[in-house]
Amino acid sequence: MDNRHLHKRYLLTVALAGAAAIALFRPASAQDTIKIGELNSYKSQPAFLDPYKKGWELAIEEINAKGGVLGKKLEVVSRDDGANPGEAVRVAEELVTREGVPLISGTFLSHIGLAVTNFAGQKKVFFLAAEPLTDKITWQNGNKYTYRLRSSTYMQVAMLMPAAKALKAKRWALVYPNFEYGQSAAENFKALMKKAQPDVEFVTEQAPPLGKIDAGAVAQAIDDAKPDAIFNVLFAGDLAKFVREGNTRGVFKNRPVVSLLSGEPEYLDPLKDEAPVGWIVTGYPQDKINTPEHKAFRDAYMKKFNDYPRLGSIVGYATMKSLAAGIAKAGSTDTEKLVTAFAGLKVDSPFGPFIYRASDHQATMGAYVGKIALENGKGTMTDFKYVDGADVLPPDDEVKKLRPAGAN
Template sequence: MTIDRRRFLAAASGGAVALAAPSLVRAQGAGAIRIGEINSYTAQPAFLKPYRQGWELAQAQVNAAGGVLGRKIETIFRDDAGKPEDAVRHAGDLINAEKVDLLSGGYLSNVGLAIADFAAQNKRLYAASEPLSDALVWSKGNRYTFRLRPSTYMQAAMLVEEAARLKARKWALVAPNYEYGQSAVKWFKELLKKARPDVEFVAEQYPALGRIDAGATVQALEAAKPDAIFNVTFSADLTNFVRQGNTRGLFEGRDVVSMLTGEPEYLDALGTETPEGWIVTGYPHADLATPEHVRFRDAYQARYNDYPRLGSVVGFDTMNSIAAALAKAGTTDNEALVAAMEGLTFPSAFGSAEYRAIDHQATLGAFVGRTALKDGKGVLVDWRYADGAKYLPSDDVVKTLRPAG
């Protein structure tokens, strides 16, 4: 039994997914569609508590509208604690014992890559929500893995557009020492050098994820006397880096370009310590007034009595993209779902997006702006929406980055 795709998208744009009439629900009479969701809930709670809330909001809307294919959606959540080996163990249990229809989730890039490898070996659909590693869809991409969020390449390209306009010539870089950080630095350097051949990179610091020695890192960056800094740290590492940088005057008279820092989950933690004027990717939750976002924000606030974070959007959009794939496929058959995901257009809180058939990367964009302080809190100002489709390489380039098959 199939459901017309245009009906799905029209209903979803209204903030709920009305997919099946009651007669279809009775006719099918099947059990719930089960999704296995794996994430680093205890390791990264600032992002992943809102993520789960956004996911559960979307699921509740889908189910309230009749479900998908006449069936309700049920999610089984597992916590990988930021450990790839735990994520793979959970994936096996979800597939073999819980009999889920597909896998989703992932926050850290190394965890996402581990789940993607499991998905390829076991030929099961994996809808990766958050891991930003370019390898996920390029060098280690596979038929069964799709990714929602803008990748390190995409966000680096968005930020380079702004960085290239700065007068700064000497750059220092700081990033967590694992795949995400290394990839972000690689693309920022490559793209900035292409846009501005006169720039040079005078220092690079790679602190261990979650264990930054912020004082030593700041001291090393200051010693290089850069004109500008590219920062990729996030979460508690970002807070410690900013605190030490403020104390030691690292940011005075220097431009800073920073990935993810404009997201509310990280600005909230910085509070009054938020540095002003940084060029960042982020999310202006209070000011974004598009119809899709207002519907999402109002529903989220009504359900949780709180404002959404970027994680809330990622959870909400991942769930809705899976519902769209199920509706398009007309079945929970794994191979049919994979085929449905390729080229799938789906609704999001930021507007319509698509999973590209060529590399399984979604075209969801990000906001680029500057940090500021308002009423003692960090906010994103002077922002613009950068459409993800405009920051992805051509099909010909992707063919050189992604293995065939």
């Protein structure tokens, strides 16, 4: 390679880099808007968060079409949190210090939610945790500045308890992904089950690593333990593998399965005609809910995106609706005022109205509990009913004991 050629290559690189730099550092717009900071693991959890993003986009459009909040339009500054807590905390700091957002919202994975919760408590920033399920966000590690929208692991398990108890099964097998969500769901289930049915026996516990299940071996081990019923916490790809292997191997034959989240379109739809019929699940039968508020939401969503909503869409939509309601009630974006306004705040969502409890900062938005059925070659839910979060949450004085001092 001669020198001239080399020089040309360097020149080209420098020119490209310059162009990139100009494109990257375009100035941020400053208008008369209320900025809302939002961060989430968009790249690592696209199946849930792509619909989630669409959900909040729809909400923002609707809110701004009605004139915004406090006479100002809402503007979301959204960031990827790199699916790692260290990065997430930096992104949160960036949103607060560089973008100057008065509040932050979002997060999906439990440990990231917890890290940002802790950040919010330390730096006194208002944080609405949208999706992370861990009980610790509102209980053991809760703080004054953090509220949470989505129903927690405990709530999801508690919603399934009546159906699980009704099975009167003595021997249970548990299968859950080996990280906080799976472990605490299993713990909650065992505790609630022992209370309701003291002679219950847990014959096997399979805890495969998240995203790396050896589905054949796990399904077989469960079958060999000869349980009367199975409690499942697997989701996403692990669930699909487990269902297919279990079906082929006849593990679910004459064996009821109680399963968390499996009725959510995000996890149910990829199973197509192999959806496990008869499983008792929490979920979101999006095409069958006929309440006026849900129909309105679904129609608007279909019209805007030409796609049906997933549960993520509901969470994203309700997040922004909550923030708009909270800011309107507070009359400002002042952190302390927001914290006060959110206590007992009533929000209208596609699932109907819910409130943010003052006692543990948990929203009472519920979920649908029903059975998986197969219709037109697609999984769906039947015999479902909406379980209000308020009905499954422990009473105020009990949760106050769980929260650290000074968290309220």
